[in-house]
Structure formats: C-alpha cells, structure tokens
Amino acid sequence: MSTLAIEGFVNNFLLDSSTPGQVSTVGQLSKVSYSYSPIIEEYNNPGSYPDVELIAFTMNQDGQQVAVPALYGSYALQVSTWIYQQALLGNFTGNTAAFIEALLGQFGSTMTQIAAGNMINFNTNLYCPEWISFVQSTADGNTNTVRLWFCDASFQVQYDKYTIRVIPPVQNVDDFFAGYNSVAAEMAQFSVPTLMTRVQAAANEEPYTLLRSYTFNYVNPNNQSQTIPTVWTVIEYGVAGDNLDSIKAAIIATILATSQYTQVQWAALFPDLFLSTEFIVTPRWDQYAIPQGSNSLDSGIYSPNVNWNDALYVAQQTAQGVGYSSGTVTESLNLVPFQYKSMMLEFVAGPANESIETSIQTLFPDYVNVPSSSIDFARMSNNTQAWVNFMNGMLQLAETMNGFSALPAPVAGGPTYQRITRNSIYYLAAVYGNVQYLMVPLAQLQSLIGAGVQGQPRHPVVSS
Numbered sequence: 176m177s178t179l180a181i182e183g184f185v186n187n188f189l190l191d192s193s194t195p196g197q198v199s200t201v202g203q204l205s206k207v208s209y210s211y212s213p214i215i216e217e218y219n220n221p222g223s224y225p226d227v228e229l230i231a232f233t234m235n236q237d238g239q240q241v242a243v244p245a246l247y248g249s250y251a252l253q254v255s256t257w258i259y260q261q262a263l264l265g266n267f268t269g270n271t272a273a274f275i276e277a278l279l280g281q282f283g284s285t286m287t288q289i290a291a292g293n294m295i296n297f298n299t300n301l302y303c304p305e306w307i308s309f310v311q312s313t314a315d316g317n318t319n320t321v322r323l324w325f326c327d328a329s330f331q332v333q334y335d336k337y338t339i340r341v342i343p344p345v346q347n348v349d350d351f352f353a354g355y356n357s358v359a360a361e362m363a364q365f366s367v368p369t370l371m372t373r374v375q376a377a378a379n380e381e382p383y384t385l386l387r388s389y390t391f392n393y394v395n396p397n398n399q400s401q402t403i404p405t406v407w408t409v410i411e412y413g414v415a416g417d418n419l420d421s422i423k424a425a426i427i428a429t430i431l432a433t434s435q436y437t438q439v440q441w442a443a444l445f446p447d448l449f450l451s452t453e454f455i456v457t458p459r460w461d462q463y464a465i466p467q468g469s470n471s472l473d474s475g476i477y478s479p480n481v482n483w484n485d486a487l488y489v490a491q492q493t494a495q496g497v498g499y500s501s502g503t504v505t506e507s508l509n510l511v512p513f514q515y516k517s518m519m520l521e522f523v524a525g526p527a528n529e530s531i532e533t534s535i536q537t538l539f540p541d542y543v544n545v546p547s548s549s550i551d552f553a554r555m556s557n558n559t560q561a562w563v564n565f566m567n568g569m570l571q572l573a574e575t576m577n578g579f580s581a582l583p584a585p586v587a588g589g590p591t592y593q594r595i596t597r598n599s600i601y602y603l604a605a606v607y608g609n610v611q612y613l614m615v616p617l618a619q620l621q622s623l624i625g626a627g628v629q630g631q632p633r634h635p636v637v638s639s
Contacts, residue, residue: 177236177237177317177318178236178237178317178318178320179234179235179236179244179247179317179318179319179320180233180234180235180319180320180321181231181233181234181243181247181248181251181319181320181321181322181323182231182232182233182321182322182323182334182336183229183230183231183232183233183234183251183322183323183324184204184208184229184230184232184323184324184325184327184330185202185227185228185229185230185251185252185255185259185323185324185325186202186203186204186227186228186230187201187202187203187226187227187255187259187325188226188227188228189202189226189259189263190202190203190259190297191203198327199297199327200295200296200297200298200326200328201262201295201297201303201305201325201326201327202259202303202325203327204230204327204330205327205331207331207384208327208330208331208334209230209382210382210383210384210412210413211232211330211331211334211336211337211384211412211413211414212232212233212336212338212412212413213338213340213379213381213383213412214240214381215230215231215232216230216231216234216242216243217229217230217231218231218243218248218251218252219252220245220248220249220252223249223252223253224249224252224253224255224256226256226259227252227255227256227259228252229243229248229251229252229255229323231243231248232334232336233336246313246314246315247311247313247319247321250285250311250313251321251323254278254282254286254307254309254323255323255325257281257282258278258303258304258307258325259303259325261277262297262301262302262303263301265300265301267294267301267302267303267304268294268302269294269296269302270294271291271292271293271294271304274291274294274302274304275289275290275291278291278307282309284312285311285312286309286310286311286312287309287310287312288308288309288310289307289308289309290307290308290309291304291305291306291307291308292304292305292306292307292326292329292333293305293329295325295326295329303325303326304325305324305325305326305329305333306322306323306324306325306326306329306330306333307322307323307325308320308321308322308323309321329579331414332414332579332580332581333579334413334415335415336413336415337411337412337413337414337415337416337417337421338411338412338413338416339409339410339411339412339416339421339422339425340377340378340383340409340410340412340425341377341407341408341409341425341426341429342370342373342374342377342407342408342409342410343407343426343429343430344362344365344405344406344407344408345361348429348430348433348434349433349434349435349436351393351444351445352436352440352444355395355397355398355401355403358393358403359403362393362403362404362405365406370406370408374386374408374410377410378410381412383410383411383412384411384412384413384414385410385411385414385417386408386409386410386411387408387409387411387417387422388406388407388408388409389406389407389408389409389419389422389426390404390405390406390407391404391405391407391445391447391448392404392405392445392447393405393444393445394443394444394445394446396443396444405445407426407448409422409425409426417593418593418594418595418604419451419593419595419604419606419611420451420595420597420604421595423448423451426448427441427448427449447609450527450529451525451527451611452525452527452528452529452532452609452610452611453496453524453525453528453610453611453612453613454522454523454524454525454528454535454610454611454612454613455490455493455494455495455496455499455522455523455525455602455613455615456520456521456522456566456569456612456613456614456615457489457490457493457494457520457521457523457614457615457620458477458513458518458519458520458521458570458573458574458614458615458617458620459477459478459481459486459489459518459519459520459521460477460574460617460620460621461620461621461624461625462477462478462479462480462481462519463475463476463477463478464476464477464478464479464480464517475516476516476517477516477517477518477519478517478519479512479517479518479519480519481510481519481521483510486508486510486521487504487505487508489521489620489624490504490508490521490523491504492623492624493521493523493600493615493620493623494523495597495598495600496525496526496597496598497526498525498526498527499523499525499526500526503523503526504523507522507523507524507528507533507534508521508522508523509521509522509523509534509535509536510522511535511542511544512544513544513563513566513567513570514544514545514546514547514567515566515567515570515571516570518570520566522535532610538610539558539559539562541554541555541556541559542555542559542562542563543555547560547563547564558608561607562607562608565590565605565607565612566612568589568590569590569592569603569605569612569614570614572592572603573603573614573615573616573617574616574617575617576594576603576616576618577616577618577619578594578601578618578619582594582603590605590606590607591605591606592604592605593605595613600615600619600623601616601619602614602615602616602619603616
C-alpha cells in the first residue's frame with residue numbers, strides 16, 4: 176500500500192481572462208503562481224475533460240516526487256469539471272457547508288474527509304470554492320490525499336510548500352576559514368554582474384518567485400572587532416518560505432552540506448547567521464479595559480493591567496523555537512505598556528541573544544510610554560523613537576492579519592513584514608536594528624488561548 180499526496184491548481188480554459196495581463200477570479204493560474212515550484216507537472220485528459228487542466232505542484236508517493244498517475248489525475252479532473260460546471264450553472268451559493276453537501280452527494284462513494292474553503296463570487300453572481308480537499312478511495316487500495324485550488328489569489332497565500340536555493344558570496348564556502356585578509360580580498364572582488372550570473376545558473380531556467388539578498392557580517396575569530404559584510408542571496412519558489420527563519424535555515428543547510436567544518440566553527444565566523452537575535456512579542460489582545468460598544472464607532476480599549484502569573488503563562492505558550500524553555504521565558508520576560516490602544520506587550524528574548532539584547536529594558540533604557548505628540552517623546556533617543564514607531568506599525572498589522580492574509584509589500588526605507596510559523600504558531604515578523612521581532616497576531620492568540628473576543632476578556636491564570 177502506498178500513500179500519495181497531490182496539491183495543485185485546476186485551470187478552466189472557458190474562464191480565461193480575455194484582458195491581457197489580467198487573471199480570472201477563478202479558473203486561471205497566474206504567471207506568478209506557476210513559479211511556486213521549480214518542478215510542476217501539467218496533467219490533462221482532453222478526450223474526457225477538454226476544458227480543464229491540473230497543474231500539480233506536489234505529487235508525492237511515499238514521500239518521493241513522482242509523475243501524476245492517470246488514475247488520480249483523471250479523478251481530479253473529473254471532480255473539478257463537475258465543480259466548474261455546477262458553478263457556471265449557478266447551482267452554488269456563498270454557503271460552504273451546502274457546497275460540501277452537494278459534493279458529497281455526487282462523489283461520496285469515492286471520497287472521504289471532504290473540506291472546502293470560502294465560496295468565491297465571480298462573474299457577478301456565480302460561486303466557486305477557493306479550494307477543496309479530500310481523501311480519494313481507489314481500486315488499488317492506496318490512500319490519496321488531494322488538495323485542489325480554483326482561485327489564484329487564494330492559492331498564492333495558502334500554498335504552504337516552498338523551495339529555497341542559496342547563492343553564497345563565494346564559490347567555495349570554506350574560503351571563509353582562510354583568514355581575515357584573504358576574506359577581505361575575496362569580498363572586494365564581489366560584483367553584482369557576477370552574482371546575477373550565478374543566480375541564473377542556480378535557477379537553471381526554472382522561473383523563481385522571489386530574489387532576496389541578506390547581509391551577514393563575517394567576524395575575524397582572532398579579533399572580533401574586525402568584521403566584513405557579506406551578501407548571501409536566495410531564490411525562492413513559493414512565498415511560504417519567505418521569512419528569515421526559513422531563509423537562514425536554508426543558508427545554514429547549504430553551508431553545512433558543502434563544508435568540512437562544523438556548525439560550531441561556522442557560528443564563530445557568522446554569529447548573526449547561526450545565532451538568531453530576536454524577541455517574541457505577545458500583545459495582550461485578550462485584556463480589555465473598555466469593551467467595544469454596540470456602535471461600531473465605539474471601539475474597545477485594551478487594558479495595560481496584566482497579572483504576572485498569567486503573563487508568564489501566556490508567554491510560555493507563545494514563545495516557540497529552538498532553545499526556548501520555561502526557564503528561559505521566565506528569566507527574560509519583560510512587560511512593556513504601549514500607547515497603541517493602551518496595550519500591554521510581553522517581550523521574551525531569544526535564547527541566543529547576547530549581553531544587552533537579553534532584555535528590552537536594557538536595549539531601550541530611555542523608553543517612555545507617552546504619545547508621539549508629547550514633548551517627552553522627543554527626549555528619547557532617535558533610535559528608541561524609531562523603534563516605537565516600528566512597534567506601532569507591527570501592532571496595527573498584527574491586530575487584523577490571519578494565517579493567510581496578504582502582507583504589505585516592502586516600502587523603501589521601511590520594514591519587510593513576513594509570516595513565520597513555529598510549532599504551528601504563526602507570527603508577524605520584521606527586523607529592526609539587526610534584531611528580529613516576532614509578534615503574535617490577535618487571531619493567533621485567540622485560537623491559542625481563547626483570547627481576543629472584544630468585551631469578553633479571558634479569565635487570567637493566577638496560580639504559579
């Protein structure tokens with residue numbers, strides 16, 4: 176018996192947009208989405224299902240990439256054809272439960288564990304699910320888990336697989352062990368044209384979604400005051416891995432796979448890369464001083480009053496990652512009130528943070544909780560003022576985002592917002608001053624501890 180998994184998008188040629196450069200709301204995969212995997216397979220059966228085509232981004236059998244077998248590919252096209260036909264006939268509404276019931280009535284003898292996303296309105300008054308998933312029952316006795324998308328906009332933010340290819344600043348990464356002067360000479364020869372040539376070679380004619388470059392300082396192990404900036408570049412297929420955690424992990428994996436030296440030896444040369452400096456930030460979205468009123472204009476105001484044992488309990492739930500433990504959370508937890516809607520924030524320092532970066536209190540000793548309009552705001556250093564504005568920007572975004580919502584595009588001079596998932600908890604991540612901040616969104620805290628319901632504050636945990 177084998178276990179199979181198919182994830183892909185199903186095009187419907189009848190729904191292709193007639194406007195150049197535009198993509199139909201449902202039934203058409205965009206050029207950007209085609210780049211979400213370096214290896215995709217187009218499966219079609221024009222004799223039986225002439226209007227649809229499966230673009231398979233994932234096709235695994237027992238964990239190994241394989242071609243889509245006809246038994247499974249044709250079934251996916253059969254199901255998709257029926258869905259598109261019913262959608263175009265106007266037989267679906269915005270009710271997902273009603274759609275699942277109709278799908279079960281049509282295919283209940285050959286599929287189980289049916290789920291579906293939101294019903295997407297298209298062509299004014301027609302509806303189609305953004306995605307479906309099911310387990311296919313097959314005559315060969317195998318288990319086939321399937322997820323198919325029909326809406327490109329949904330696919331772009333929901334497809335959770337990715338590939339990252341790394342382009343180091345040198346051809347042989349072990350050159351970084353040749354000594355400070357040798358590294359300085361080799362970095363002086365680094366050029367953008369050479370980098371672009373190597374990027375093209377890494378892509379191997381497989382169009383990628385994103386190109387990113389990050390600067391990590393090489394530290395002279397014999398004189399740690401001497402550093403050299405080095406540029407590490409990645410090409411990404413898909414956006415699920417577009418965050419510093421995943422990118423650092425890919426760079427480290429590439430280094431260790433091609434080096435004769437150990438991770439401990441590399442960490443001495445590139446501490447910024449191998450030892451993450453970060454804070455996990457948990458806004459207390461669940462604590463309200465004044466709940467939202469019946470009038471939508473009467474918005475709620477959060478409470479800065481937080482019980483210490485409850486704060487520790489929440490921080491231990493939300494602080495996830497390598498090295499985090501009950502002890503490290505207890506030792507580094509700081510409670511910091513913010514002007515944003517009278518919010519209390521919990522800061523937990525990363526286990527690898529060093530010296531001054533182990534506490535927000537020591538990192539920003541001149542922080543005062545006053546509005547930017549106050550004359551006392553200007554008494555803070557420029558660095559602290561900018562950090563406050565940075566945190567306020569994160570709070571505004573984290574209050575409304577969810578696990579799939581699109582994040583703002585980077586603005587010149589501003590932070591790059593990313594979504595990072597650790598142990599099934601997702602964070603809003605951004606970097607300020609070479610320190611990564613991972614903020615727990617309201618929706619995530621609500622699902623994790625039952626918080627975030629306006630007017631119904633969660634009862635605090637008061638026992639130690």
